Amino acid sequence: MNFLEERIVRDGIVKEGNVLKVDSFLNHQMDIALFEKIGEEFKRRFEGKPINKILTIEASGIGIACIAAQHFKAPVVFAKKAKSISLEGEMLVAEVESFTHKCKNQVIVAKKFLTEKDRVLIIDDFLANGCALQGLIQIVQHAGAVVEGVGIVIEKGFQPGGTIIRNLGYQLESLAIVESMDSGTGEIRFRPQDR
Amino acid sequence: MNFLEERIVRDGIVKEGNVLKVDSFLNHQMDIALFEKIGEEFKRRFEGKPINKILTIEASGIGIACIAAQHFKAPVVFAKKAKSISLEGEMLVAEVESFTHKCKNQVIVAKKFLTEKDRVLIIDDFLANGCALQGLIQIVQHAGAVVEGVGIVIEKGFQPGGTIIRNLGYQLESLAIVESMDSGTGEIRFRPQDR
Numbered sequence: 001m002n003f004l005e006e007r008i009v010r011d012g013i014v015k016e017g018n019v020l021k022v023d024s025f026l027n028h029q030m031d032i033a034l035f036e037k038i039g040e041e042f043k044r045r046f047e048g049k050p051i052n053k054i055l056t057i058e059a060s061g062i063g064i065a066c067i068a069a070q071h072f073k074a075p076v077v078f079a080k081k082a083k084s085i086s087l088e089g090e091m092l093v094a095e096v097e098s099f100t101h102k103c104k105n106q107v108i109v110a111k112k113f114l115t116e117k118d119r120v121l122i123i124d125d126f127l128a129n130g131c132a133l134q135g136l137i138q139i140v141q142h143a144g145a146v147v148e149g150v151g152i153v154i155e156k157g158f159q160p161g162g163t164i165i166r167n168l169g170y171q172l173e174s175l176a177i178v179e180s181m182d183s184g185t186g187e188i189r190f191r192p193q194d195r
Numbered sequence: 196m197n198f199l200e201e202r203i204v205r206d207g208i209v210k211e212g213n214v215l216k217v218d219s220f221l222n223h224q225m226d227i228a229l230f231e232k233i234g235e236e237f238k239r240r241f242e243g244k245p246i247n248k249i250l251t252i253e254a255s256g257i258g259i260a261c262i263a264a265q266h267f268k269a270p271v272v273f274a275k276k277a278k279s280i281s282l283e284g285e286m287l288v289a290e291v292e293s294f295t296h297k298c299k300n301q302v303i304v305a306k307k308f309l310t311e312k313d314r315v316l317i318i319d320d321f322l323a324n325g326c327a328l329q330g331l332i333q334i335v336q337h338a339g340a341v342v343e344g345v346g347i348v349i350e351k352g353f354q355p356g357g358t359i360i361r362n363l364g365y366q367l368e369s370l371a372i373v374e375s376m377d378s379g380t381g382e383i384r385f386r387p388q389d390r
Contacts, residue, residue, distance in 0.1 A: 025270075028273065028275075028305055029271070030270060030271045031270055032261060032264045032270060059257060062258050063258065063273075066225060066261050073227075075220075075224050076227060076258065077225070109223075110218065
């Protein structure tokens, strides 16, 4: 197990309905020393890529993206989520449908912060069905920018998001991929990773 | 002018209705090198305080708080905003009314992440009327924790939030305090600061 998988086993809580609670260190309370390790690992996995911008989505992606950005010497842009907003100024908007929740959401970035010069690393805390991520990719493409890679902290390997993104040819690096969880025993199994 | 005031003058845009747009470096696109300087300055201003937790509020406070937290070796907790949510687990909730928008919002933190052992530094990007900040202070007090200080990046000195918080006896450190802005000329005047 890598440092993150060890932490998930130690402090993650498996709840019914395939819910993994990691709010004590990842997405409500945030362990900054852990984020520094996560940032280093993203840097290692995307070494050599000409990344000049980090894109994430509010709210829980922001902290991870900001700490990781220190290794890439790149600014972070965070997309906003909205049910529907009145657009002020020129915006890049992707409409994404939640497969599970059957609701539509907008993912929004101001046009001026993503241009055709940008080589983008997308960072987020979780990947499950990948709806938000699909919206972020759509926005990068609308901007004429390039997705250099996608860095995810925890992927739920038993949901389709990861497969979809890899099928589309993107370099997706998930630092921990949960293969299965058991809310009865609390057991968490991870997909083995080469590196 | 300090480093932040210089940056605001260079890249901030004054709009009608006393709106200061700093979304190119602070709260949509985020300049991480600038955040590092902001974090260092918060560390200097709160030197010697026994801070063991940083509290902020989604979304635009999170990045600043995470970078600043590297100097305090403390975890960050971010409060969630909601119109009204179904509470799962034990939550600390403050209801705050927006003076300008005449609407009520909830500020929410899971109880387990703020306890009577915590000595809290509250960090946020903007302070205007201070409604969100009042909610954060209320939550810290509900938890039996102590507010050691409040660190704000930009205070609108012509709105009442800063005065209220200082009147209540808190150490409020705003790295830039805007005294007045002119959307016609684009001029921004700052309150002089000793340190």
